[in-house]
Amino acid sequence: MYRCQSHQLTVELLSRDIKNSEPECFSVKITGSVLTLWSYFRGKLGRYPPWPGKIVSPPKDLKKPRGKKCHFVKFFGTEDHAWIKVEQLKPYHAHKEEMIKINKGKRFQQAVDAVEDFLKKAKGKEQPVKDDPHFHHFLLSQSEKVSRNIMISTNLPLIVQVTGSTSIQAADSTAINGSITPTDKRIGFLGLGLMGSGIVSNLLKMGHIVTVWNRTAEKCDLFIQEGARLGRTPAEVASMCDITFSCVSDPKAARDLVLGPSGVLQGIRPGKCYVEMSTVDPETITELSQVITSRGGRFLEAPVAGSQQLSNDGMLVILAAGDRTVYEDCSSCFQAMGKTSFFLGEAGNAARMMLILNMVQGSFMATIAEGLTLAQATGQSQQTFLDILCQGQMASTFVDQKCQNILQGNFKPDYYLKHIQKDLRLAISMGDMANHPTPMAAAANEVYKRAKALDQSDNDISAVYRAYIH
Ligand SMILES: NC(=O)c1ccc[n+]([C@@H]2O[C@H](COP(=O)([O-])OP(=O)(O)OC[C@H]3O[C@@H](n4cnc5c(N)ncnc54)[C@H](OP(=O)(O)O)[C@@H]3O)[C@@H](O)[C@H]2O)c1
Numbered sequence: 001m002y003r004c005q006s007h008q009l010t011v012e013l014l015s016r017d018i019k020n021s022e023p024e025c026f027s028v029k030i031t032g033s034v035l036t037l038w039s040y041f042r043g044k045l046g047r048y049p050p051w052p053g054k055i056v057s058p059p060k061d062l063k064k065p066r067g068k069k070c071h072f073v074k075f076f077g078t079e080d081h082a083w084i085k086v087e088q089l090k091p092y093h094a095h096k097e098e099m100i101k102i103n104k105g106k107r108f109q110q111a112v113d114a115v116e117d118f119l120k121k122a123k124g125k126e127q128p129v130k131d132d133p134h135f136h137h138f139l140l141s142q143s144e145k146v147s148r149n150i151m152i153s154t155n156l157p158l159i160v161q162v163t164g165s166t167s168i169q170a171a172d173s174t175a176i177n178g179s180i181t182p183t184d185k186r187i188g189f190l191g192l193g194l195m196g197s198g199i200v201s202n203l204l205k206m207g208h209i210v211t212v213w214n215r216t217a218e219k220c221d222l223f224i225q226e227g228a229r230l231g232r233t234p235a236e237v238a239s240m241c242d243i244t245f246s247c248v249s250d251p252k253a254a255r256d257l258v259l260g261p262s263g264v265l266q267g268i269r270p271g272k273c274y275v276e277m278s279t280v281d282p283e284t285i286t287e288l289s290q291v292i293t294s295r296g297g298r299f300l301e302a303p304v305a306g307s308q309q310l311s312n313d314g315m316l317v318i319l320a321a322g323d324r325t326v327y328e329d330c331s332s333c334f335q336a337m338g339k340t341s342f343f344l345g346e347a348g349n350a351a352r353m354m355l356i357l358n359m360v361q362g363s364f365m366a367t368i369a370e371g372l373t374l375a376q377a378t379g380q381s382q383q384t385f386l387d388i389l390c391q392g393q394m395a396s397t398f399v400d401q402k403c404q405n406i407l408q409g410n411f412k413p414d415y416y417l418k419h420i421q422k423d424l425r426l427a428i429s430m431g432d433m434a435n436h437p438t439p440m441a442a443a444a445n446e447v448y449k450r451a452k453a454l455d456q457s458d459n460d461i462s463a464v465y466r467a468y469i470h
Pocket of ligand 1: 193194214215216219254277278279280304306415416420
């Protein structure tokens with residue numbers, strides 16, 4: 001049993017065998033209020049950087065991992081939670097310097113600032129810090145999501161249940177913490193839009209060898225300065241690289257890139273990998289998969305959930321499907337660009353899942369815009385509507401950011417409105433083919449079409465708001 005002193009501990013990350021949904025944990029008897037503790041974790045294999053955290057009470061309905069001793073820990077800065085082995089807890093102060101040496105990055109600095117701030121506040125109080133109301137609310141609202149053995153965190157390990165052909169891989173070390181071992185495979189990247197730019201930046205930062213190409217060539221300049229090589233055509237990139245990714249607007253662009261003159265197909269040789277990251281329909285994926293594999297290439301689709309900000313931060317969620325060996329070869333790339341990746345089986349499944357997710361997101365965004373404008377039309381304060389919304393169960397960073405931006409008249413694209421409308425359209429068509437009704441998406445799609453007619457295509461998805469005020 002680990003006896004802690006001064007209520008200050010350091011935590012080490014749980015072993016991250018994703019197939020093992022029951023983590024190996026230990027519990028420890030701690031005297032005094034556990035909520036005054038703060039800690040950091042370090043990886044068993046040295047792959048996980050130390051991170052400050054504190055022991056908190058788990059939600060009532062969250063099952064403690066069986067058999068082993070562990071604590072429920074909240075991490076500073078990320079606000080994530082995880083069960084951590086007691087033997088992996090170490091004193092914050094004693095290990096602070098060492099932690100700072102190992103760990104770099106903005107998010108880590110924010111975490112250190114948060115723990116120092118916490119310490120400062122706690123010092124001035126006679127009584128130990130009783131509780132963190134935000135944390136409590138977070139847990140309540142997360143308790144369904146965190147059900148059973150599934151915990152989702154932003155840059156920390158996942159403890160997940162694997163079902164069927166789906167496997168879930170947590171990005172155990174992401175671009176924010178700077179501890180990825182980059183693959184030595186040569187990486188190609190086609191498409192330097194909002195998504196591609198952030199992704200390539202993070203690939204480079206994490207030490208990958210990247211060759212870039214973009215239709216509008218000037219967009220490559222910045223990345224060349226950052227160390228990327230320049231490909232003259234998609235065919236040249238595919239022939240120079242072991243794994244070529246692409247992330248372009250829509251199904252037509254994705255097809256043009258592969259099948260067009262000097263397209264990827266011309267550069268595909270046996271063993272070369274092609275990874276389609278654009279959000280497209282499953283039919284396009286099937287076609288691309290067939291043509292790539294017909295040349296001896298290996299194909300993976302890997303659309304992403306996120307936004308420009310999350311792409312820049314290396315915090316995307318990657319949905320992959322197709323050739324599993326390519327998925328495995330892409331491991332360090334996915335870690336650099338995202339916080340989590342899912343492997344969903346045969347090619348086409350990731351496109352289907354992505355469209356469903358984006359259909360929900362697009363419809364939700366339109367509903368929020370409808371609520372905000374109805375509030376105004378009925379003499380209610382939009383700010384108060386938002387304040388109330390953010391206190392309830394629908395509170396989320398997404399709702400808060402989008403509404404704040406709307407109220408400030410800021411429609412700078414984080415996610416182009418034209419792209420979410422494309423996704424709604426493709427999802428509706430998918431529903432059509434499955435003979436499944438999608439009336440909500442159909443209604444939302446009409447609103448986005450109206451917004452496009454009002455010249456909002458190149459604004460953020462939140463500009464759907466403008467469809468309601470014209
Ligand atoms: N933005 C988001 O938040 C987000 C989130 C999740 C998924 N996605 C999906 O990710 C994909 C890319 O999104 P994005 O936001 O990066 O889009 P974007 O900023 O509009 O960039 C689109 C990219 O596609 C290229 N392109 C367009 N048509 C082309 C063609 N015919 N041939 C070759 N290249 C072409 C553009 O080249 P030019 O520079 O020459 O125009 C640009 O590099 C889309 O499928 C989108 O739905 C986006």
